[in-house]
Amino acid sequence: MSIHTEQERQGACQKGFKTMCGGQALIEGIMMRGPKKQSVVVRRPDGELEIQEKDIKLIRDRYPILGLPLIRGVVTFCDSMYNGVTALMFSADFYPEDGEEEEPSRFENWLNNRLGSEKATAFFTTLAVILGIGMSIALFFLLPTLLGTAVRFFTPSMLVRNVAESLLKIVIFVGYLALCSRMKEMKRVFSYHGAEHKTIFCYEAGLPLTVENVRKQPRHHPRCGTSFLFMVIAVSILVSTVVFAIWPVENAILRFLAHLAMLPLIVGISYEFNRWAGRHDGPVTKLLTAPGLWLQNFTTFEPDDSMIEVGIRALELVLPEKQGEDAW
Numbered sequence: 284m285s286i287h288t289e290q291e292r293q294g295a296c297q298k299g300f301k302t303m304c305g306g307q308a309l310i311e312g313i314m315m316r317g318p319k320k321q322s323v324v325v326r327r328p329d330g331e332l333e334i335q336e337k338d339i340k341l342i343r344d345r346y347p348i349l350g351l352p353l354i355r356g357v358v359t360f361c362d363s364m365y366n367g368v369t370a371l372m373f374s375a376d377f378y379p380e381d382g383e384e385e386e387p388s389r390f391e392n393w394l395n396n397r398l399g400s401e402k403a404t405a406f407f408t409t410l411a412v413i414l415g416i417g418m419s420i421a422l423f424f425l426l427p428t429l430l431g432t433a434v435r436f437f438t439p440s441m442l443v444r445n446v447a448e449s450l451l452k453i454v455i456f457v458g459y460l461a462l463c464s465r466m467k468e469m470k471r472v473f474s475y476h477g478a479e480h481k482t483i484f485c486y487e488a489g490l491p492l493t494v495e496n497v498r499k500q501p502r503h504h505p506r507c508g509t510s511f512l513f514m515v516i517a518v519s520i521l522v523s524t525v526v527f528a529i530w531p532v533e534n535a536i537l538r539f540l541a542h543l544a545m546l547p548l549i550v551g552i553s554y555e556f557n558r559w560a561g562r563h564d565g566p567v568t569k570l571l572t573a574p575g576l577w578l579q580n581f582t583t584f585e586p587d588d589s590m591i592e593v594g595i596r597a598l599e600l601v602l603p604e605k606q607g608e609d610a611w
Contacts, residue, residue: 301562302487304601305506306594307367308476309374313594314367315479317601321366324597325374326589335373336600356554357547363508364412372408420543422459423516427451428539441531449520456516460509460581470584475593477502478586482594486602492595494588502586503579505568506561510575514553517574522549 306315312325316339323335342358343350349358431448434440463469484500485492504510522545532538560572586594 302483304483304486304598306479306483306597307363307370307508308472308474308479309371310378310472311475311593312370312374313475313479313597314370315594315597315601316366318603320601322597322600323370323373324593324600325377326593327377332593332596333377334596334600352555353548353551356551359554360550361412364415365408368411368415369408372411420546423452423456424519424542424546425539427455428535428542431538432535435533441527445524445527449524452516452520456513457578457581460578464581473582474584474586475590477583478590478594479597480504480507480583481586481591482598486598492599494591494595497591497595498588502583503576505572505576506557507575507579507583509579509582510560510572511553511557513575513578514556515549518552518556519545519549522552 304315304317306313309323309325311327312323312333314321314323319339321337321339325333327333342362343355349355427448430451431444434444434447437443464473478497480502481497481500482492483504485497488500490496519542523542526541526545527538530541532541556571560568
């Protein structure tokens with residue numbers, strides 16, 4: 284466990300710096316990932332903090348080829364999805380629906396008996412990740428492609444069809460975020476999201492990690508997952524427009540399969556952009572990241588002090604022993 288003293292934090296980075304630390308909002312909690320450690324901190328119903336820590340083991344450390352540009356984006360995305368769902372399930376255990384513990388189903392009991400609890404949990408986590416990715420692909424890629432076929436009734440122009448599909452992707456994505464932001468349960472999760480961002484900004488500013496200092500920080504962060512997802516949509520629009528301009532495809536199913544084939548490249552490019560934007564400040568960076576930051580108005584709300592305390596604790600647990608090891 285690495286907890287820095289106030290004096291160390293004050294002298295850490297007076298000029299500020301960009302950190303590799305990032306996180307995810309959970310149900311009444313926050314997950315933080317540092318260069319070598321991951322923490323999950325959840326505020327239990329009794330007000331106390333439940334803490335889970337573990338060392339990070341990256342698959343690209345065993346297979347260096349997976350750490351190459353473009354490839355590492357897909358690997359990191361899948362790893363983040365798996366760890367995010369695992370942390371979310373952990374936090375959900377403290378807040379069962381209707382305040383009652385659910386009895387395991389026959390299928391769950393069968394898996395536990397066959398595989399053991401750890402492997403059964405890994406199975407359900409993997410299944411949740413696959414379903415989550417599948418639903419996202421269906422919503423943001425398959426649906427716009429199918430709806431875009433209606434353009435053929437008005438014009439045979441491939442350019443118009445590409446534009447229509449692009450607009451549909453954006454409208455569906457923004458509408459989805461807006462709908463989520465209006466859900467009562469999600470508002471607290473998005474407030475923890477704000478606490479995560481503010482805590483990281485405070486640390487990057489070289490300030491002591493106190494509630495007062497964190498509260499003053501902005502809640503929109505350029506490396507946010509919301510910005511990344513928007514970049515995936517934006518890059519997919521650019522790539523598909525170029526590809527379908529060179530290779531016109533009329534059939535909706537073939538167009539969707541082409542989108543799927545391009546998806547790893549799109550995720551890889553989006554990751555590299557997000558990585559670059561997180562390390563640089565300037566007019567160009569601010570212009571390119573502005574749409575993603577604006578969309579965070581739907582997914583990042585102002586936290587209360589108890590949420591900020593969770594963010595501070597989660598970040599302190601993943602800070603490196605030596606200051607600067609987590610800088611870009």
